[in-house]
Amino acid sequence: MFRSRSKEGQAATHQVSAAEPKETRDPEAPKGRPTPKRSEAQGPRRTLSTTPTSRKDAARRQKEARRADMARQREALASGDERYLPARDKxxxxxxxxxxxxxxxxxxxxxxxxxxxxxxxxxxxxxxxxxxxxxxxxxxxxxxxxxxxxxxxxxxxxxxxxxxxxxxxxxxxxxxxxxxxxxxxxxxxxxxxxxxxx
CATH class of the missing domain: 1.20.58 (Methane Monooxygenase Hydroxylase; Chain G, domain 1)
Structure with missing residues (x-):
């Protein structure tokens, strides 16, 4: 009843697993390019990040954006440029x-x-x-x-x-x-x- 598996069964299982290809990559294999330094990798990420650091900074940016929009609208009202006109004039x-x-x-x-x-x-x-x-x-x-x-x-x-x-x-x-x-x-x-x- 509690018999160990035969040696033939173990050998057959070993042969089947040996026949399967290995899925893992050799860690020593070259990847085609050197690993970038941390400062190089984070550099572009820092420049793309435009999140304001404080509430004061966020308010200042909003004020600048609003001022730029108003300047564009004034120019559009003078020139008739349809893209930047206020909603009531579009x-x-x-x-x-x-x-x-x-x-x-x-x-x-x-x-x-x-x-x-x-x-x-x-x-x-x-x-x-x-x-x-x-x-x-x-x-x-x-x-x-x-x-x-x-x-x-x-x-x-x-x-x-x-x-x-x-x-x-x-x-x-x-x-x-x-x-x-x-x-x-x-x-x-x-x-x-x-x-x-x-």
Whole structure:
């Protein structure tokens, strides 16, 4: 019952294991290149590591990155470079809205200088003159409303024709806000001349 294995069985097992190839590599075999020094191996790893060492360092880096982004955005607003524009100015629909407004004269762009003139005139206290000033103010508002409605209808039609699949939400309001600014104060800077077809 408790018999030891025969010598023949042990020999057969030994022959089978001897026939199997060795999986381990000879530790003395050359690997084709010298082992680098620790300083050489860790050098590139140190340069790639950009983890801030302290909270103060992290805050400083964030501030620098934010400053660089703002500088890029300012340049883009001046040049019209689409890549670095703020999110509200990006996209072909917004660009068309800007060009559509910049290519035409609008009553709303004279609102600010006219408001200053009307304010100065309203200080003159000369009988019926005040009623004329109020009439002028009312006339300006009515003209701005009519011009804005016409611009909205024409811009919507143009956007539908040129960009039927693009999201159009907020484009008309964006254009109307742009008309309230004087041309030289608009950002992004106008990229088309007056009378040019957008």
């Amino acid at each position: 996209g072909p629909v917004r660009r068309l809205a800007r060009d559509f407004v910049d290519a035409k004269w609008s009553v709303a762009e004279f609102f600010l200088p006219m408001a200053i003139i009307i304010l100065v005139l309203s200080m003159i206290n000369a009988g019926a003159f005040q009623s004329y000033v109020m009439l002028l103010w009312l006339l300006l508002i009515v003209l701005i409303v009519i011009d804005s409605v016409v611009l909205s209808v024409r811009l919507k039609k143009k956007i539908r024709e040129r960009y039927p699949d693009e999201p159009k939400r907020g484009a008309v309001a964006y254009a109307l806000m742009r008309t309230l600014q004087m041309r030289r104060m608009r950002l992004p800077k106008p990229q088309v001349a007056r009378g040019e077809k957008p």
